[in-house]
Amino acid sequence: MKIVRISAIWCGGCLVMNKVWNEIKKLYPDIEIITYDYDMDNDLVEELNVGDILPVAIFYKDDKEATRLIGEKSKQEIISTINNIEEVQDEVN
């Protein structure tokens, strides 16, 4: 699984989420978590159709987008999202 986070330096919600994502990284060391800066990495971000609200986290499974979370989310919501994607994958297999 891969997760792409889109955040911005001016965004308080993104700052709030940094701590949560650091905990997620420790819990799931095998998941690749990449962070794009909304302003600096705009070429990459543009392709992702990010809407009005930051932060955004896009979850990929086998290089396909599985789901995305928009705005501030709790650690538990992120864990549930990861688990749901893994469960769906298990069922497919």
Added chain:
Amino acid sequence: MIYLDYSATTPVNKEVLDSFNKACLEFIGNPNSFHSLGVKSNDLINSATKQIANILNVNEDELIYTSGSSESNNLAIKGILLKYQNRGKHIITTAFEHSSIYGPISYLETLGFECDFVNINSNGRVDLEHLKSLMREDTILVSINSVNSEIGIIQPIEEIAKIVREYPKCFFHSDMTQSMGKIDIPLDNVDLVSFSAHKFFGLKGIGCLVKKDKILLEPLIHGGKSTTIFRSGTPALPLVVSLAKALRLAYDDMNNKIKKVKEYNLYLKEKLSTYDKVRINSNDICSPYVLNLSILGVKPETFVHALEEDNIFISTQSACSTTNTASKAVLALTNDSERANSSIRVSLSYITTKEELEEFLKVFDKCYHSLVMMSK
């Protein structure tokens, strides 16, 4: 034209501009030059600094001139955290701050600093018990604004300062951009205070960081002594003079100005709250200069542009939206995403007139009915 976006910026006062022009034309020397023109400029900048210090009841050497509040906030946060990182790497702030608070903190997190957000109560004020619980031995800075720019919530600065005081290694910074020159908040118990002149009819490009004596900062701009070692560059004499003038004018008759703005704010609230789809987000503990409201079902930028067609200027305000549409502060206060996605800000000043408000209400009514009908 009816301008009701004074929290974003204010038009410059003619007297302030005259002072700036006079200083530009008649005081050409660099205040740091030893010749007579330099001495003349130095005398003027010292006199302006003395005036600002007297108004704010601080020492003259506690004033650091900057380009505005964003620089002041950056200097306070980076300056303290980098200078005192041997004491700890923990900072506390709120969800109600300006992006120039979040920016430097985001940057410092990449250097290993850690940030916690203090909760707010249902009325928008900082949860003091939560703040107490977040304070640690390695907390070196608490940064909380005096008045939130989106909704206008006034924070209990004295009470916050009291909590921070119990941790002698920790400093208290307050971004007072939205209260300076409007509401008289004593600076006695705050270590660092940011403000900007253009919020109180001064010029854009000049601000200040008040830094209490004996506190050290890592400068953002290195290069030797200016008016202070903490911010290098040729002293911006005309801007400093204009700041002193703007501040003096702002403090003149401040109580009557607030009284007038309060009356207007209440009047607007009373009239606007009669609309079925309007929700007033600013509450009783908010600055009277700010009135935030939501028009349910209507995109804020649509409403702002509709008013603009009749030459009325208000704003949308947001902290975490790429298109300035959704308000994080309104969401944090109301826990209602519909309100957060439809909030607009009307901001008043002492030069606002009753006639302007009547015209605003007339146009508001027209826009409301056409846009709310369209949204159905």
